[in-house]
Amino acid sequence: MAAYQPEIEMLPWSDQRKLDEPSYRKQVKYLFEKSRFFRDKLRQHGFNNAEDVGGLDDLGAVPLTEKDELRASRSDADPVGTYLAAPMSELTRIFSTSGTTGLPSYVPLTVSDLDNWVTTSCRSYSASGAERGEAIVSTYNAGPFVAGAALEAFNRLGLCHIPVGTGNTERLLAAIKLLKPSTLACTPSYALHLAEIGAARGLDLPSSSIQRIMVAGEPGGGEPAMREKLQQGWGAKVYEAMGLGDISVSLWGECEDQAGMHFSGRGFVHFELINPESGAVVPTTEGATGELVLTHLKHQGAPLLRFRTRDHVMVWTERCRCGRTSPRIRCIGRTDDMMIVRGVNVFPSAIREVVNRFAPDVTGVMSIRPGAKGVKQAPPLRILVETAKHIAEPGALAERIEKEIRATLIVTTKVEPVAEGTLPRTDYKTRLIDFSEAAATLVDD
Numbered sequence: 546m547a548a549y550q551p552e553i554e555m556l557p558w559s560d561q562r563k564l565d566e567p568s569y570r571k572q573v574k575y576l577f578e579k580s581r582f583f584r585d586k587l588r589q590h591g592f593n594n595a596e597d598v599g600g601l602d603d604l605g606a607v608p609l610t611e612k613d614e615l616r617a618s619r620s621d622a623d624p625v626g627t628y629l630a631a632p633m634s635e636l637t638r639i640f641s642t643s644g645t646t647g648l649p650s651y652v653p654l655t656v657s658d659l660d661n662w663v664t665t666s667c668r669s670y671s672a673s674g675a676e677r678g679e680a681i682v683s684t685y686n687a688g689p690f691v692a693g694a695a696l697e698a699f700n701r702l703g704l705c706h707i708p709v710g711t712g713n714t715e716r717l718l719a720a721i722k723l724l725k726p727s728t729l730a731c732t733p734s735y736a737l738h739l740a741e742i743g744a745a746r747g748l749d750l751p752s753s754s755i756q757r758i759m760v761a762g763e764p765g766g767g768e769p770a771m772r773e774k775l776q777q778g779w780g781a782k783v784y785e786a787m788g789l790g791d792i793s794v795s796l797w798g799e800c801e802d803q804a805g806m807h808f809s810g811r812g813f814v815h816f817e818l819i820n821p822e823s824g825a826v827v828p829t830t831e832g833a834t835g836e837l838v839l840t841h842l843k844h845q846g847a848p849l850l851r852f853r854t855r856d857h858v859m860v861w862t863e864r865c866r867c868g869r870t871s872p873r874i875r876c877i878g879r880t881d882d883m884m885i886v887r888g889v890n891v892f893p894s895a896i897r898e899v900v901n902r903f904a905p906d907v908t909g910v911m912s913i914r915p916g917a918k919g920v921k922q923a924p925p926l927r928i929l930v931e932t933a934k935h936i937a938e939p940g941a942l943a944e945r946i947e948k949e950i951r952a953t954l955i956v957t958t959k960v961e962p963v964a965e966g967t968l969p970r971t972d973y974k975t976r977l978i979d980f981s982e983a984a985a986t987l988v989d990d
């Protein structure tokens with residue numbers, strides 16, 4: 546599809562900062578006026594008013610915001626948190642995030658917030674080439690979750706949306722067979738799982754109506770080997786999208802060039818990279834990597850300033866052939882999932898990427914079993930890798946995988962081959978790390 550808003554998406558990226566500057570200053574002023582959380586936080590850091598905070602060029606001096614701080618600001622009196630900036634009477638939607646601990650985490654949106662989210666999602670999804678009049682089948686359980694806003698974009702784009710929900714493989718396969726949608730929206734794990742089911746049942750998925758798969762919800766769809774496996778299993782192109790409940794859904798979306806996800810939130814959100822250990826700003830130049838930090842520019846419900854996403858990304862700034870000028874990223878992994886093996890930083894998804902180079906001798910399903918709790922791990926790092934049925938000597942394959950991981954990631958591993966179908970499959974997100982057998986002791990290097 547042509548760009549959703551070409552007059553915005555094709556503007557030179559170098560002009561964006563100038564356009565965002567007044568929005569940012571206005572947003573900071575709004576935070577001082579309406580957000581108890583940020584007024585207090587900024588004052589504690591010596592910023593007494595919006596003028597003290599300055600503009601985007603001074604952003605690096607503004608304190609980062611951690612998810613835990615937001616969580617700690619919630620109570621029965623302030624169920625959303627003290628960072629709620631709009632009166633409840635002005636909200637149009639309150640989503641919840643699928644938090645893992647105790648109290649629910651609420652995401653309040655005003656009419657304009659929701660509209661900006663849907664606009665952002667429209668830019669993101671239209672990049673994949675889905676055209677007005679096509680049908681898209683989705684497997685997300687929107688329910689209380691922010692994915693609901695992303696799904697609203699399908700209507701606005703003129704797509705026919707067929708929601709089948711999570712965990713209903715039969716309904717999904719029936720919808721594909723009978724309603725012939727061109728696009729499937731799901732997590733990469735689920736797309737892989739479906740491809741396996743299809744192959745096992747002798748279904749010819751590559752001959753199905755599905756031409757494109759929009760994957761989101763976890764990293765993986767952008768890893769070359771995983772993408773190749775999905776594309777072969779489905780005979781379809783894979784496009785990745787990514788967003789964040791606290792900031793905006795589908796904030797990034799891949800175009801038909803499949804060369805990383807374009808930033809879709811221009812004008813609404815400002816992004817930067819930091820070194821996750823030191824917090825220092827990393828310039829967003831071609832090939833730079835770092836943790837993604839996001840700042841709202843025009844948000845009203847609960848705007849966030851320099852929010853740490855914990856997503857570790859690689860960025861590309863060179864011009865894309867599609868004409869969209871915003872930088873592109875690929876998520877390398879979660880800062881939270883990063884392990885340090887004898888001083889070397891390793892992301893589980895990076896290990897999976899190397900293991901998948903051995904497809905079709907490996908199934909693409911693996912499980913990292915760290916020996917100790919915590920970030921630091923002593924080598925060798927144990928990894929269970931599913932090998933395909935046709936492999937006669939899995940031990941020899943395991944040794945080759947160990948060598949390849951060592952050569953690529955400088956990490957010593959112990960790869961243990963397991964039979965195809967041994968490890969659990971999921972219709973949502975795959976857990977690449979399993980700490981259930983880890984000793985309680987920490988490694989101190």
Ligand SMILES: [Zn+2]
Pocket residue numbers: 800801802807865866867868869
């Ligand atoms: Zn592009």
